Amino acid sequence: MQRIDHPLPWSHLGTERTLSVFRYGAGTRKVYIQASLHADELPGMRTAWELKQRLAELETQGQLQGIIELVPVANPIGLDQHLQGSHMGRFELGSGKNFNRSFVELGAPVAELIGDRLGNDACANTALIRQAMGQVLDGLPAPVSQLDAIKWRGVSRFGLGD
């Protein structure tokens, strides 16, 4: 298992938040799993924790036939939201916008980049789509809010490349 920590912006002075990716296995095939973009939905995180243990066992036994990337806490910003003793976690507090809505439209710009280059080789197509997706994400403006940070640096980015 490889743990990859991605620092997030907008931490308070003296604090730091990270998105942690736990990567199991090796190969060209890849699966990405995340839990609790709505950070108040705890069953997903609990399930991901169990899955983390199982994936470690399977990796040790050499039974994984590809890469599985697991993000048990997809929204550490939301996980940290408490108001008068109640956990929040569904809405970015600055804007009131839902963490799990209004994603950046990536399909059209990715399709435009790819054009007619898809062929009969599924692996080559996957690589081409991942490359184009990364290129589109790299072209997005810098995040200007915690909401953007979670969506652009987190869930949209993982699973694309190494």
Ligand SMILES: [Zn+2]
């Ligand atoms: Zn939800």
